[in-house]
Amino acid sequence: MRLTRGIVCECSGASACPDGSNNGTCTTQVNGYCFATVEEVETDAGLVELERTAGCLPPDESGFMQCKSSQVPHRHPKVIECCNSSDLCNRRLQPRLPAYPADPLPPALSPAPAPGPQPALLVAAALCLALVAALAAALLLCRRRRRAGKRPPSPPAAHLAxxxxxxxxxxxxxxxxxxxxxxxxxxxxxxxxxxxxxxxxxxxxxxxxxxxxxxxxxxxxxxxxxxxxxxxxxxxxxxxxxxxxxxxxxxxxxxxxxxYHERGSLHDYLQTAVLDPPALLAMAYSVVAGLAHLHMDIFGTKGKPAIAHRDIKSKNILVKRNGQCAIADFGLAVRFVAERDEVDIAPNTRVGTRRYMAPEVLAETLQVTDFEAFKMADMYSLGLVLWEMCRRCGAGGGAQHVESYALPYHDVVPADPSFDDMHAVVVVQRMRPPVPARWARHPALAALAALMAECWHHNPPVRLTALRVKKTLAKFHKDCDVKLV
Structure with a gap:
């Protein structure tokens, strides 16, 4: 019978325990798994040794699939067994690698091949294997549905393989x-x-x-x-x-x-780089295009759920060799599951970066059951990132008048601001990063300044969507004949 709490598992060592214990055990989340593995490992001397590892796996589909992923066909195979019946149940697990046939004899010593099976026998054997596989798949599906109650299996798990x-x-x-x-x-x-x-x-x-x-x-x-x-x-x-x-x-x-992108994060890149207007527009468009793709849901048999990032900042955006950007770090992301009309939020104690938190996050008024609220919080953070990029553009006065790189609110909060620091500035005083006067004298900077102001509006429903910002930048590119990508 399944427990309604996390269970204690044997783990291979102190550093293998996800909850930081140092007594050789770890504790799973509710409905998690204990596991034990046996794997062939090649030593520095070229010898192959058996190695046993034990620990905890999560209750979600990634943990479930790991329990089903014994790697027998590889040169150095690995077999995993899982349990969740009681505390320390994996101490009883002793996975065993399958016996392998002996290496084939050299051609001169190989015995003559035996007569092959009849075609009818081959067909019968194939049908038996197919039947066994179908029964196993049906049992597996029933087991997963019992665990999930009346909910259908999660779409990502269905396509994991x-x-x-x-x-x-x-x-x-x-x-x-x-x-x-x-x-x-x-x-x-x-x-x-x-x-x-x-x-x-x-x-x-x-x-x-x-x-x-x-x-x-x-x-x-x-x-x-x-x-x-x-x-x-x-x-x-x-x-x-x-x-x-x-x-x-x-x-x-x-x-x-x-x-791997050798130019590193946007935060690091802007420390020394000075952008011209075409480079600024291309970079800004690429960031918005990536965020618009995340926020978009794609319907169909293999559709994509809408995803909100929840930690948009210049350190989580990488600069590619061609000057475009790529969004990274999805440890806090949430998904919208359209089939169940609910927000899929992972159990994670980590929070976002305080400096980039939207007013509703700092005020703790964000509705966690409303997926649109997470998307609008992303748009606030995007406005701050656009501000960082515009400071490093040499338009409207030349490179000698470019502002030095700075983080948003650098002039009003400490280097590592507390939650209360950001709440006082963003929510109570409703301050936003200052826009230099020179930006108004150049079309590209003026256009981006207008967009960022609508992105970081205090009222979330008033903010622009990622798709609207993307289309606006594309129209600006067309009107000004500036190449974005």
């Missing part, structure tokens, strides 16, 4: 875990509250690897889940490659592997 197509977001689930073992870390290129980002190599290509702290397990699960949403891929959304959990008896790593 289909992500090899261009309409998805990355590689197939099993291939992702193979990729993680082939990654060669090169150097650390950034740190944040979630963990650390590394430049790495995979098959000769440069990739970025985000390594999460064990305390940020919820962010890793959520970001992986969002990236694997069908039709998520877009040129202005960071390209996802793979995700995996690697671990031994003494450590655990939660990895997210994505495209």
């Amino acid at each position: 289909e992500i090899s197509s261009g309409s998805g977001s990355g590689l197939p689930l099993l291939v992702q875990r193979t990729v993680a073992k082939q990654i060669q870390m090169v150097e650390s290129i950034g740190k944040g509250r979630y963990g650390e980002v590394w430049l790495a190599r995979w098959r000769g290509e440069r990739v970025a690897v985000k390594v999460f702290f064990t305390t940020e397990e919820a962010s890793w699960f959520r970001e992986t889940e969002i990236y694997q949403t069908v039709l998520m891929r877009h040129e202005n959304v960071l390209g996802f490659i793979a995700a995996d959990i690697k671990g031994t008896g003494s450590w655990t790593q939660m990895l997210l592997i994505t495209d």
Whole structure:
């Protein structure tokens, strides 16, 4: 019988425990799983050893699919078993790798082949296998529906194994875990509250690897889940490659592997770069295009749910080599599930960045059951990002008159503002970042200044949508003959 609370599981070591315990156990979320794995690991000496790992998995579809993903066909196979019947139930789990046939004899020593089976027997065997597979799929579906009550299965889970197509977001689930073992870390290129980002190599290509702290397990699960949403891929959304959990008896790593962009974040890029008007417009348009794609729902058999980011800021936007941008970091994202008319919010204790929080978030009046409210909060944050970009544009006075790079509200709050600091400035005083007079003398800066003012309006319903901002910039491009992309 399933418990109505989280259960205690054996874990492989202190660093493998997602809740930070150091007593060799971890506690799952409600309806989570305990797991145990056995995997062949190749040592530095070239020997293959068996390695057992145990720990906790989440109750959502990503945890459920991991329980079904034993990797037997690979050169070094891995078998996983899960349970959720009682505390420490995974101590009894002893996964065993299947026995493999002996290596084939050299041609000169191989025995003569036996007569092959009759065609009728082959057909009968194929039909039996198909019947067994159909029964297994039916039982699996029934089990999942019992867990979810009357709700239908979540759309992303239904397509989790289909992500090899261009309409998805990355590689197939099993291939992702193979990729993680082939990654060669090169150097650390950034740190944040979630963990650390590394430049790495995979098959000769440069990739970025985000390594999460064990305390940020919820962010890793959520970001992986969002990236694997069908039709998520877009040129202005960071390209996802793979995700995996690697671990031994003494450590655990939660990895997210994505495209690498050498220019870094928009925050870092604007520190030194001075933009001309065409570059500013192209960059602004790309950010808005990425956000419009996230906010858009696409209906159909393999439709895409609408997604709100909830942490839009210049540090979560990467600059590509062609000057366009890509939105990253989906650890706080929420989705709108149209079939159930509800907002899918992951259980995550992390909050957004206080400096970029919308007034309704700071005032704690945002309606969490209204998905449009999350989208409008994103638009407020987008207005602040546009302000950062416009300060670094050399129009209306030349490069010598460009304002130095600054964060929004840098002149009225501390470097690391508290919730109360931002509430006093944004909600009580209703202040917004100042717009320099020189911006009004150049069409591009004046147009963006008008857009950002409508994006950061105090009243959420008055704010522009991402699609409206995108169309406005596209019209400005057409009227002024400025190339955006």
